[in-house]
Amino acid sequence: MANQHLFLGIDCGTQGTKALVLDALSGQVLGQGSAAHTLISGANGRREQDTAQWLEAFTLATRRALLAANVDGMDILGVGVSGQQHGLVLLDEQGQALRPAKLWCDTETIAQNDRLLAHLGGEKGSLERLGVVIAPGYTLSKLLWTKEQHPEIFSRIARILLPHDFLNYWLTGRSCSEYGDASGTGYFNVRSRQWDLQLLRDIDPTGRLQAALPELIDAHAAVGTVLPGIAEHLGINPQALVSSGGGDNMMGAIGTGNIQPGAITMSLGSSGTVYAYADQPNVSADASVATFCSSSGGWLPLICTMNLTNATGVIRELLELDIERFNDWVAMAPIGAEGVCMLPFLNGERVPALPHATGSVLGVTMTNLTRANLCRAVVEGTTFGLRYGLDLMRHNGLHSRSICLIGGGSRSQVWRQIVADTMNTPVICTEQSEAAALGAAIQAAWCKSWASGQEHSLADLCARCVKLDQASKTLPIAENVTASQKAYERYQQHVATL
Numbered sequence: 001m002a003n004q005h006l007f008l009g010i011d012c013g014t015q016g017t018k019a020l021v022l023d024a025l026s027g028q029v030l031g032q033g034s035a036a037h038t039l040i041s042g043a044n045g046r047r048e049q050d051t052a053q054w055l056e057a058f059t060l061a062t063r064r065a066l067l068a069a070n071v072d073g074m075d076i077l078g079v080g081v082s083g084q085q086h087g088l089v090l091l092d093e094q095g096q097a098l099r100p101a102k103l104w105c106d107t108e109t110i111a112q113n114d115r116l117l118a119h120l121g122g123e124k125g126s127l128e129r130l131g132v133v134i135a136p137g138y139t140l141s142k143l144l145w146t147k148e149q150h151p152e153i154f155s156r157i158a159r160i161l162l163p164h165d166f167l168n169y170w171l172t173g174r175s176c177s178e179y180g181d182a183s184g185t186g187y188f189n190v191r192s193r194q195w196d197l198q199l200l201r202d203i204d205p206t207g208r209l210q211a212a213l214p215e216l217i218d219a220h221a222a223v224g225t226v227l228p229g230i231a232e233h234l235g236i237n238p239q240a241l242v243s244s245g246g247g248d249n250m251m252g253a254i255g256t257g258n259i260q261p262g263a264i265t266m267s268l269g270s271s272g273t274v275y276a277y278a279d280q281p282n283v284s285a286d287a288s289v290a291t292f293c294s295s296s297g298g299w300l301p302l303i304c305t306m307n308l309t310n311a312t313g314v315i316r317e318l319l320e321l322d323i324e325r326f327n328d329w330v331a332m333a334p335i336g337a338e339g340v341c342m343l344p345f346l347n348g349e350r351v352p353a354l355p356h357a358t359g360s361v362l363g364v365t366m367t368n369l370t371r372a373n374l375c376r377a378v379v380e381g382t383t384f385g386l387r388y389g390l391d392l393m394r395h396n397g398l399h400s401r402s403i404c405l406i407g408g409g410s411r412s413q414v415w416r417q418i419v420a421d422t423m424n425t426p427v428i429c430t431e432q433s434e435a436a437a438l439g440a441a442i443q444a445a446w447c448k449s450w451a452s453g454q455e456h457s458l459a460d461l462c463a464r465c466v467k468l469d470q471a472s473k474t475l476p477i478a479e480n481v482t483a484s485q486k487a488y489e490r491y492q493q494h495v496a497t498l
Helices: 052-067 110-119 122-130 137-150 163-172 197-203 228-234 246-254 309-318 323-332 371-395 414-425 437-451 458-465 478-497
Strands: 006-012 016-023 027-036 047-048 078-082 089-091 159-161 176-178 215-217 222-225 242-243 264-270 272-276 291-294 299-305 341-343 360-362 402-406 427-430 468-474
Touching: 006 163, 006 246, 006 437, 016 052, 016 437, 027 052, 027 309, 047 052, 052 163, 052 371, 078 163, 078 246, 110 137, 122 309, 137 197, 159 163, 163 176, 163 222, 163 242, 222 228, 222 468, 242 437, 246 264, 246 299, 246 437, 264 371, 264 414, 272 371, 272 458, 291 458, 299 371, 309 323, 309 341, 323 371, 323 414, 341 371, 341 427, 341 478, 371 414, 371 478, 402 414, 414 427, 414 468, 414 478, 437 458
Parallel strands: 006 078, 078 242, 176 215, 264 402, 402 427
Antiparallel strands: 006 016, 016 027, 089 159, 222 242, 264 272, 272 299, 291 299, 341 360, 427 468
């Protein structure tokens, strides 16, 4: 076993926690495990989770991954944690959670965000000051909401953490954050890579929030070693180093090898994201492009759509189709679904920026309202949202030779073709679909090499551990590109009427 270099990668997402064991020497993923989370939802837009569930799921997923890998947990050299971005975890002096975590998809704080945006001088002021435009999902408005709705809880805040920071704190007892995930808080300057302390003093002049902030560390820095009691509980080596970790998009970038200019990662998950690596903070003038920091030392311009496989899932349930049947129907309909166009804004939408929008099906006639066209229209509609975002990024000087696809939707061959044709760019998937957990494990190996003075470059580790699935490679087809462009222009006209 001594010739193996074993690292544990964890991804704590909205729907569950995934764990994998990576041999960083051979580049092989040896085993995986997962455990589900439940959501606390309200009609007012509340989307929260109990942090105790994350700890249970972390433990279960880790034990399952170690079992599947058939390795001794004592051989784990490091742990990397990826977490859903923007979530707010509040701890008291004893390190106990004060209330459930408010998540990225929570929209209960729209009023607070509107007031904070006005305080910053609107979108332009927010971009100038922070390098991003704060949105309702960001952490900042959740703090103001807590102060207004739960003053007694607010008065007991001792630590303000993001989901992955909270898990690192549980593992090591140390409260810190890295630049990538911190970029999505709304109280962090992505150009200078510093907390905006004045903004927190504006919310609370006593300085309580400022005192509760975690320390900022570099992406290649270790948080510390695992606490002995936690190591025993998880069944892993107490000497295992915990890396800085990061947000799920930042870890997904590492897990797809997106650590130098020219690559684009597109995630087809419940929400859709498109991101690329940049070595300079070239902040886009368009509010929809978030120029976050990466968790590999650079920047990660990113767009996020709120509706993707959650929208296709609704149509699948409506028509009572499993994934295979659904994909068959999509393939049967022509490009443009004979004029049926779906604006899949079931959750409101971030890109295009239509937070109060609802979904609609347009262009329906007596002859074109078929199962196949409806299935095709929802896949095209969600993909067009990503095309809209990619165009914004291209206007900001982004160049792409190919797109690396991850997330559940990437497993569909027909969807891959739609993406290739719509973006007019070749697409390919990684062998490992859990890109965020893989990225976290790779980052842990990078941190370990820094700590032991051998400094394996992140590029070497990605070259060894990120494997492209050549069988998934999909090229755009010239006549499809023309037809897709027509359908996309029709989508744009429909969006313009909103």
